[in-house]
Amino acid sequence: MRVALFVACYNDLLYPQVGRAVVRLLRRLGQPVEFPPGQTCCGQMHFNTGYREACVPLVQGFVRVFAGYDAVVTPSSSCASMVRHYHATVAREAADAGTDPSLPARVAEVAPRVYELSEFLVDVLGVTDVGARFPHTVAFHPTCHSRRLLGVGDRPERLLAAVDGLTLVDMPHAETCCGFGGTFAVKNADTSVAMGLDKVADVLASGAEVLTASDTSCLMHIGGLLSRRGAPVRVMHMAEILAGPEDGG
Amino acid sequence: MTAPDRELQPLAPQPLAPPEPGARGRAGRPFEPIPTYAGTPPFPRAARAALADTRLRANLQRATATIRAKRARAVAERDDWEALRLAGAAIKNEVLHDLPALLVQLERAVTDAGGTVHWARDAAEANAIVTRIVREHGATEVVKVKSMATEEIELNEALAEAGIAAWETDLAELIVQLGHDLPSHILVPAIHRNRAEIREIFRREMALAGRPAPDDLSDEPRELAEAARLHLREKFLRARVAVSGANFAIAETGTIAVVESEGNGRMCLTLPEVLITVMGIEKLLPRWQDLEVFLQLLPRSATAERMNPYTSMWTGVTPGDGPQAFHLVLLDNGRSDVLSDPVGRQALRCIRCSACLNVCPVYERVGGRAYGSVYPGPIGAILTPQLRGIVRHPVDAQTASLPYASSLCGACFEVCPVRIDIPGVLVHLRAQVVRQHPMGPHVPEPDELVLGVASWVMERPRRLSIAERAAGLAGRVVARRGGRIGALRGPWPVSAWFGERDLPAPARESFRAWWRRVGRGGAGSTPSGQERSRQGRAPEDAP
Numbered sequence: 001m002r003v004a005l006f007v008a009c010y011n012d013l014l015y016p017q018v019g020r021a022v023v024r025l026l027r028r029l030g031q032p033v034e035f036p037p038g039q040t041c042c043g044q045m046h047f048n049t050g051y052r053e054a055c056v057p058l059v060q061g062f063v064r065v066f067a068g069y070d071a072v073v074t075p076s077s078s079c080a081s082m083v084r085h086y087h088a089t090v091a092r093e094a095a096d097a098g099t100d101p102s103l104p105a106r107v108a109e110v111a112p113r114v115y116e117l118s119e120f121l122v123d124v125l126g127v128t129d130v131g132a133r134f135p136h137t138v139a140f141h142p143t144c145h146s147r148r149l150l151g152v153g154d155r156p157e158r159l160l161a162a163v164d165g166l167t168l169v170d171m172p173h174a175e176t177c178c179g180f181g182g183t184f185a186v187k188n189a190d191t192s193v194a195m196g197l198d199k200v201a202d203v204l205a206s207g208a209e210v211l212t213a214s215d216t217s218c219l220m221h222i223g224g225l226l227s228r229r230g231a232p233v234r235v236m237h238m239a240e241i242l243a244g245p246e247d248g249g
Numbered sequence: 250m251t252a253p254d255r256e257l258q259p260l261a262p263q264p265l266a267p268p269e270p271g272a273r274g275r276a277g278r279p280f281e282p283i284p285t286y287a288g289t290p291p292f293p294r295a296a297r298a299a300l301a302d303t304r305l306r307a308n309l310q311r312a313t314a315t316i317r318a319k320r321a322r323a324v325a326e327r328d329d330w331e332a333l334r335l336a337g338a339a340i341k342n343e344v345l346h347d348l349p350a351l352l353v354q355l356e357r358a359v360t361d362a363g364g365t366v367h368w369a370r371d372a373a374e375a376n377a378i379v380t381r382i383v384r385e386h387g388a389t390e391v392v393k394v395k396s397m398a399t400e401e402i403e404l405n406e407a408l409a410e411a412g413i414a415a416w417e418t419d420l421a422e423l424i425v426q427l428g429h430d431l432p433s434h435i436l437v438p439a440i441h442r443n444r445a446e447i448r449e450i451f452r453r454e455m456a457l458a459g460r461p462a463p464d465d466l467s468d469e470p471r472e473l474a475e476a477a478r479l480h481l482r483e484k485f486l487r488a489r490v491a492v493s494g495a496n497f498a499i500a501e502t503g504t505i506a507v508v509e510s511e512g513n514g515r516m517c518l519t520l521p522e523v524l525i526t527v528m529g530i531e532k533l534l535p536r537w538q539d540l541e542v543f544l545q546l547l548p549r550s551a552t553a554e555r556m557n558p559y560t561s562m563w564t565g566v567t568p569g570d571g572p573q574a575f576h577l578v579l580l581d582n583g584r585s586d587v588l589s590d591p592v593g594r595q596a597l598r599c600i601r602c603s604a605c606l607n608v609c610p611v612y613e614r615v616g617g618r619a620y621g622s623v624y625p626g627p628i629g630a631i632l633t634p635q636l637r638g639i640v641r642h643p644v645d646a647q648t649a650s651l652p653y654a655s656s657l658c659g660a661c662f663e664v665c666p667v668r669i670d671i672p673g674v675l676v677h678l679r680a681q682v683v684r685q686h687p688m689g690p691h692v693p694e695p696d697e698l699v700l701g702v703a704s705w706v707m708e709r710p711r712r713l714s715i716a717e718r719a720a721g722l723a724g725r726v727v728a729r730r731g732g733r734i735g736a737l738r739g740p741w742p743v744s745a746w747f748g749e750r751d752l753p754a755p756a757r758e759s760f761r762a763w764w765r766r767v768g769r770g771g772a773g774s775t776p777s778g779q780e781r782s783r784q785g786r787a788p789e790d791a792p
Contacts, residue, residue: 007760009707013717014753016760023768035764041707046700048657050679054704061708086676148659177610181656183696186742188654190297193749194614195656224750227733 001124003033004066006074006114008216009041015216021243022075022117028243029125033073038065044082047090049183055090056099062087063106071113073120075239077146077214078182080116085149087111116146117239118155118214128158134241135165139208141199141222143215144177156214156238163241171206173198180221196225203233211235283406284431289621291650296615305441305616312440313606313613319553320604320664327549336542338668341598344533345588351500351533352579358503362565364575369527371582376407379492379525382576383413386523388490394507394514395419396494397435397601398527398580400623401636404492415492416458416484418513420477427454433617433625436551436603441616444468455480481513491517491572495528496547496600498577499537504564505577506540508547508557518561524572529580531597543600546666550602583636590640592677596632598667605661605671611654620654621647627661630654631674639678643685652678695741710761717762720755728754 003026007019019035026033043058062083066072074080088111091103121127140160146152160168179185179195186192199222203211211226213219216237223235289295299305324330344351356366369375383391391408393399393415405415405426417426424439425432428450432438439447451462451473460483462476493514497506505526507514518524534540548557566575588594606612606626617625622633630651637648652675661671686694693701706712729735732754737747746752758766 009713012713012760013720013755016756016758016763019760020763020768035761035768037761037764038710040710040713041703043707046704048676048679049696049700050652050676050681050683051697051700051704052680052683054700057708058704144656144658144660148663177656177658177660179610179656181658183700183742184653184656186745187696188293188296188611189745189748190293190300191611191615191654192656194300195610196750198614220752221750224746224752227751228735228749 001031001070002068003031004069004072005033005035006039006042006066006072006076006079007035008074008076008079010220011075011216014220015237017246018075018216018237018239020246021237021239022073024246025130025239025243026073029121029127029130031125034069036065042079042082042087043090044079044086045182047082047086049187052090052093056094056103059087059090059094059107060100060103063103063110066110066114067106069113071115071120071124072110073115073117075117075214075237076216077116077143077150077152078217080114080119081145081149083111083114116150116152116214118146118152118159119150121159121242122155129162130159130242132166132242132244133164134244136209137167137169137207138210138212138241139169139171139203139206140174140238141171141178141203141211141213141218142174143213143218146214147175152214159242160212160238166241169206169208171208172202174202176202178218178222180218182217185221192221193225196221200225200229200231204231208233210241212238212241214238283403283409284429285403285406286431286618286621286623289618289647291647292619292621292654293650295619295621296611296654299615299619302616304443306614308441308443309613309616312437313608316437316553316607320550320607323549323553323555324664326555327545333542333546334666334668337546337600337666338598340534340539340542341531341600341667342595343535344531345594345597347535348530348533348588351535352530354500355498355503355533356579358499358501359565359575359577360503362503364503364565364577367576367578369578369580369582372402372580375402375527375578375580375582376404378576378578379404379527380407380411380413382523382525383408383490384411386490386574388413388488388523390414390416390484390488391490391492391525392416392418392484392488392517392521393422394491394493394517395422395438395509396492396527397623398494398529399492400432401529402527402580402582404527416481416488418481418484418517419509420474420511420513423477423481424450427451427458431618432623434603434606435601435624435626435628436606441618444470444473447473451476451480459483481516485513485516485520488517488521490523490525491521492525492527493517495526495532497534497540497543498528498532499540500533500535502537502564504537504562506560506562508544509559509561510552510554510557512559515559515561518563519571521572523574523576524563525576525578527578527580529582530584531599547600547602550600550604550664550666583638586638586640587632587635590635593631593635593640593674595669596628596635596674598669599628599632600667601628602666604664604666608660608664609655610658610660611656620651622651627655627671627675628669631669631671631678634678634681639681639685644682649682649685652676652682699742714759714761717755717759721757721759724754725757 011018043055046054087107091107094100094103178199179192219235367378408415421439434440448468455462460480495505548554612626620629624632657672706716733751
């Protein structure tokens, strides 16, 4: 099985440790993974803000870079949902406009093979115990796009529950949006922060040492609020917990 | 609302009857100006003001949390809930598909049953029709059943201008009206008020509008309801004309249905001599049998009840029983525009249950009035811009801000009884907002500028690689101890993010740089030679 990593642009720049964790984890599970360097961005930020035409070259690039792989795994449920749900919309509009008549077919080829990390581990590799150890109390934030758009269900929790030493604690209002919302975070910053601060209160109420999720983007927002307030809670992508610590290199 | 773009249809001239001596307008004062949503600033600014109101936030949080939990329980009782939602969506899609024919069928059935049907293209026409009918019957006041359509067209204001007092009889609408206030929720218009505030409003205002509240009125719900009941009773018994909306209209029979909880609607629909119903044209159902689906979906979604306490249905006029004149005003007011958009039209499936408001994390924090429309919350964010004509022409800044008033979390879609994909329509409308930016050279919007640069960078991996190196350097200049960037001033979006949030400094080595250096060689574990050769075939940097 030829597997590619789609790292997601903000992980690439701000959280490279998340991409390294996915590589480490998959290799430990015996699954080779490639990083096609032609990849950039799924276009979600543009699409969700209304700049649809700007998405066309990004979708074209995505299908060009990831064509031919059996699976594309990404540590971002939000990007996975953009690809699986909305790349077809961008492609149809490009075809209707006469810009790229065959784009819908190329998208239909690639998009269904894109998996969020927990989907890939549980559904494709068939593992829930990835052999990790993490002796800490952890709260899990079920991100909106993972739950409602992708429908990952309880796959992330099952993976976390199988981690040796990890105590998964309940968080009040866990299913409520943290308020990140992509450009919503800066276009409606006051509302976004108000939602985020309520989430911060829930994180603190959970008593967890670590907050984790399948999207670094939500964690960037919650973590940014926690950090500004000096709160002693670490945010980590689920991949970092499942992969275990880096040994140099 | 945007100004109607058509001339008002000429109507038979009516003598302007002066209000009867002692007739009083809304809340008893002779037709003082009624508040409207006009002048609401764009959503981010309106939201900022609302967020600062701690009492509003506490009231909303308590109320929405309660109703959310109740709704979840009511829906969980039905193991066929998903099938009901699918059926509800399918029936409404059928209505939208066959709307012209169904409307004509409804008109014929209502007329055959002794009613009169009027067609109104916009708010001005509808208001003129209602005003004319009220005057023809020589009335100077009307009692009103809670109705979103009449709020949408600002009927009370139009009637006040004509010297006709419109009395709201729904408890929450009464609180809003007596408080010279604006509704902030579709189903619970006074959700922003707590019991103590309601007591104050009743004590202060009821005497000016009719029967006063008792001097020793407490803030016990039972006492508040009793005060309202007595205050309204004299209006029910006196009024000769009632105005209602409609929850459903059955095309095959001409039957109109109103569902409610308090019985005030039943009083208005049965006691007066004349009944005027203003109904959005999308409220149709093809068949009587379709009520089976909607009378299950609506109460559980709206009030978390298995069945609402009062379901009133009437077909035209029944001699000797109830109103002896029935007028049905079919209101377009932008709905045909909404119908013309294949993606946006699903908003017309809405049955005004408010479930989307109650689960919306944005609505819960800012309340309804920040949306600047009678339709707040997620459904308002997709309905208001469309009713205001976004599909046909550029809209004002406040309207254009509404599709962005959402984090796209999807909770609304999850609860919608007719499966309106609200997040999908929101991003669709955002694209319409963007397309309405002036073409050609112009001063770009800030987000246009930022996203424009981003897409230029993202189109080429090499540009991204260079941008990452530059960001890494810049990040280290502003980063504090621990590699985090703290409070930072600057132009939007820098200020918007860093006002309250930190950000990790861009990595010294991006993922792609790490991969180039060691990753493909397999840091921590060595990839097979086979994998290496595969990587050789992987697409390289695009030109």
